[in-house]
Amino acid sequence: MADTQVYTFSAMASPCEVRVDCDDPMLAIQLGQIAEAEAKRIEAKFSRYRDDSVITRINSSAGQPLEVDSETAALLDYADSCYQLSGGLFDVTSGVLRRIWKFDGSDNIPTQHQIDELLPLIGWSRVSWKNPQLILPAGMEIDFGGLGKEYAVDSALLKIKQQSSVPVLINFGGDLRVSGLRRNNQRWLVAIEAADGTGITSSRIELASGGLTTSGDARRFLLNNGVRYSHILDPRKGWPIKHAPHSVTVAAPTCMQAGILSTLAMLQGKKAEQFLQRESVRSWVIR
Amino acid sequence: MQLKKRKNGQVLKSLGLVTANLFMATHGMAQAIDDIANELGTTSLDTALLFYQESGDRVRAIEPVSSLKITGENGNVLYARVTYDSLTGATPNGAAPWTGTQTFTTPAPPPDEDMSVTSASGRKTYVTIPGTGTRVAQYTAAANELPLDAGFKDTRYALDLGYSSLWDTDTTTSFGLSGSKEKDFTSYSLNAAISQALFDKNTxxxxxxxxxxxxxxxxxxxxTPMTEMNGLLKGPSDSKTVTSINAGITQVMNRIWLFQLNYNIGWSNGYQTDPYKIVSLVNPVTGAPVKYLYESRPDSRVRQSVYMGNKIALGSTVADISLRYYHDDWGxxxxxxxxxxxxPISDxxxxxxxxxxxxxxxxxxFNYYLLNGSTKPEFASxxxxxxxxxxxxxxxxxxxxxxxxxxxxxVAEDYKQKGDAKVAGAPxxxxxxxxxSGVHAASLMMGFKYRF
Amino acid sequence: MKMTKSLLAVISLTVLLSGCSGVGVKPWERDIMATKAMQLNTQPNITAFHDHNYFSKEGSSGGRTFDGGGCGCN
Incomplete structure (x- = not known):
């Protein structure tokens, strides 16, 4: 991608970049800094690893009612809608499963007993959410991992668009969004990383507008008795989805939509392609 | 382990809306849908100028209006509107037309006010009634013409203030204050309202x-009502109170149809007569005017209305269809x-x-005239x-x-009233x-809205 | 008053209906409802002018909101 200025930084445990299609490096830096500030703001606010984050406050509320700010409320509303839309497959309370499922490429499979102990702590329907009041039962946890990065991408784009109309591409750890066509009405070129984790690109996508995300287990999986367990877990059963593709890449009007769709496609297991076809979204599935 | 059965593309579409809602709430703007109505955390200024002209050299008005709406991040809204209204022209005085010239007498201003009033009402002349020393103003109506009071000139200033606050996501209360002032009329009002959303905000x-x-x-x-029009100074000011209740329901019927139903009832008590309007007392045989009486209206009026509004999205267009039934005890x-x-023609x-x-x-x-010699009714206009x-x-x-x-x-509009010109059985x-003759008016309003 | 009674009937019917599944929309079906054109009073200055103008030319008032008009024109 010649002719674009690239601003890079690291946030949300991922490499992030902002490509600005202009000849003015100062403008690129300025816009890049806007995106970086937004990414870091969202990370600080919603990271479950920070003691002072909203998520930590929610997760340590021990069943006490809690009032949340409007941004958190909007994200919870969003999570609520996704939960309903997906029939319970997309669940922001499923993060506790990570206590026993460690996708480090090893063969450490938890026992059914361990899983059964955790299942009562999972289920958005157990949470009482009436904007702006949240009651999270003790022991349960909320995790915006499934939408935080995508939200940051869309959010950063909005912030940049308020400042400038130059074409930009925002890529936070593989979740990306473009502002529209590049100069001279060219499309942006995006590469999908191969599922084998070699870093060698496997295909190129042309993107004119909207967002693009990839869900998959390129690096995060478990191998046990020859079965490859993807890191996509079914919150209702506590087990990884069977026959999930290695990766699903989806293009949608926004990064958030793409993110949810690629996750939902993974959750369909062997019906991923069928699901994507029914939704008639542009998608690339690697098995 | 599959999504609920849905039509093709349903998840994507639904996600689009959910996403739009999210960014509306967090950034005050939608991502995919630019047309979303969201004003959280914004201030909008709406300024307009209205020109209004009635045909036949009647009322002409110029009205600048400016409103400011400040919406907080929490959804609370402060609203203020200032209106200035300048009216000039002639308006029917209520007298019946006649085959000859008619002369109407009103009180005259003290001499030192002559200049201003004369300029305001060019067709008025001032005479001193012989033998009394009383100075009065007179104006005439030509034969077979509906008598108009030409001396009509007024300015109106109005201020409306409102504040609404969200108690929780579903309950809103609002309070308002308004005042308006004309040369001869002052109005103040206070209002309070509560609204409650139910069923996922569908109702x-x-x-x-x-x-x-x-x-x-x-x-x-x-x-004094029903006394003869004359040039003498009259009694002091008078007032009325109006108490109104409005009850309404707004219902989202389906994805494209919003329905609204309102009922309101208002009780007005006090002076409701028009102090400038008269009724002709005519000869029951020839129809010739005998004298002109000041009109008289009841002190009490109860108004009720039912309003049904609909907003229906049909393709890319939005239709607004409404119906109102109104009834009052004046008949x-x-x-x-x-x-x-x-x-939409374009984006x-x-x-x-x-x-x-x-x-x-x-x-x-209501009567276009009263017959001389018959019992004078209590009320007539x-x-x-x-x-x-x-x-x-x-x-x-x-x-x-x-x-x-x-x-x-x-906005450009044409407004035309039609009614029975003749009175059957008139003497x-x-x-x-x-x-x-009915009002026929054209109006043009130009405005600019800006949100920041 | 007959009018009040029938009105109450309509209101209770509407509330009843909206409790059922046939009427109303889910939060993610509010795309059209959320557009500017579907809001109830998109042009408040024009509405105010209309209300004031019709109030001063006609015998009726009120409906959409309160009656009365705060001017001496009627």
Whole structure:
């Protein structure tokens, strides 16, 4: 991608970049800094690893009612809608499963007993959410991992668009969004990383507008008795989805939509392609 | 382990809306849908200028209006509107037309006010009644013409303030204050309302109370009803109170249809007569005017209305269809039907043709004239607004958005009243006179809205 | 009053209906409802002018909101 200025930084445990299609490096830096500030703001606010984050406050509320700010409320509303839309497959309370499922490429499979102990702590329907009041039962946890990065991408784009109309591409750890066509009405070129984790690109996508995300287990999986367990877990059963593709890449009007769709496609297991076809979204599935 | 059965593309579509809602709430703007109505954390300024002109050299008005709306991040709204209204022209005084010239007498201003009043009402002359020394003003109406009071000039200033606050996501309360001042009329009102959203915000119930206090203070005082029009200074100012209750429900019927139903009832008590209007007392055989009496209206009026509004999205257009039934205990019943359709021409430009039809019965005490020698009724008015008539408004609205936050708009309208010109069975030559000429007006409003 | 009674009937019917599944929309079906054109009073200055103008030319008032008009023109 010649002719674009690239601003890079690291946030949300991922490499992030902002490509600005202009000849003015100062403008690129300025816009890049806007995106970086937004990414870091969202990370600080919603990271479950920070003691002072909203998520930590929610997760340590021990069943006490809690009032949340409007941004958190909007994200919870969003999570609520996704939960309903997906029939319970997309669940922001499923993060506790990570206590026993460690996708480090090893063969450490938890026992059914361990899983059964955790299942009562999972289920958005157990949470009482009436904007702006949240009651999270003790022991349960909320995790915006499934939408935080995508939200940051869309959010950063909005912030940049308020400042400038130059074409930009925002890529936070593989979740990306473009502002529209590049100069001279060219499309942006995006590469999908191969599922084998070699870093060698496997295909190129042309993107004119909207967002693009990839869900998959390129690096995060478990191998046990020859079965490859993807890191996509079914919150209702506590087990990884069977026959999930290695990766699903989806293009949608926004990064958030793409993110949810690629996750939902993974959750369909062997019906991923069928699901994507029914939704008639542009998608690339690697098995 | 699969999604609920849905039509093709349903998840993507639904996600689009959910995403739009999310960014509306967090950033005050939607990502995929630019047209989303969201004002959280914004201030908008809406300024417009209205020109209004009635045909036949009647009322002309120029009205600048400016409103400011500040919406907090929490959804609380502060609203303020300032209106200035400048009216000039002639308005029917209520007297019946006649085959000869008619002369009407009103009080005259003290001599030192001559200049200003003379300029304001060019067709008035001042005479001193012989033998009394009383100085009066007189104006005339030509033969076979509906008598008009030419001395009509007024300015009005009005201020409206409102504050609404969200108690929780579903309950809103609002309070408002307004005041308006004309040379001869002052009005203050206070209102409070509460609305409650139910069933996923698909239903909203609202209840409001409005209290209004009006003072009528004509330049030469308030005349005694049913006495003869004359040039003497009149009694002191008078007032009325209006208490109104409004109850309504707004219902999202389906994805494209919003329905609204309102009921309101208002009790007015106090002085409701028009101090400038008169009724002709005519000869029961020839129809010739004998004298002119100041009109008289009841002290109490109870108004009720039911309003049904619909907003229906049809393809890319949005139709607005409403119907109002109105009834009051003065005997006026009316029906109002309004239709408009907002048609997008491009992303930025829309055109909205509109039509309104209105029809009303006459008030019980409405009479174009009274017969001399018959018992004088307690109440009588020849004010055309209390007559039986219908009215048609045709108009077109245009709106153009330079950016999602700024819009210019233009509304042009034609309003025409129609009623029975002749009065069946009118005595003598009156039978040939045109009593109802109706208002025919054109108006043009230009405005600019900006949100920041 | 007959009018009040029938009105109450309509209101209770509407509330009843909206409790059922046939009427109303889910939060993610509010795309059209959320657009500017579907809001109830998109042009408040024009509405105010209409209300004031019709109030001063006709015998009726109120409906959409309160009656009354705060001017001496009627």
């Amino acid at each position: 909203t119930l609202g209840l409001g109370l409005n209290l209004e206090f009006d003072t009528s203070d004509p330049q030469y005082g308030i005349p 006026i019943n009316s029906i109002t039907a309004e239709v408009s359709d907002r048609i 930025r430009l829309f055109i909205e043709p509109e039509a309104r039809y209105y029809t009303q019965d006459a008030a019980d005490f 020849a004010d055309g607004r209390l007559a039986k008539f219908n009215a048609l408004t045709l108009g077109v609205k245009l709106g153009y958005s330079f950016t999602p936050d700024s819009e210019v708009y233009l 003598g030559a009156l039978a040939n006179e045109t009593f109802f």
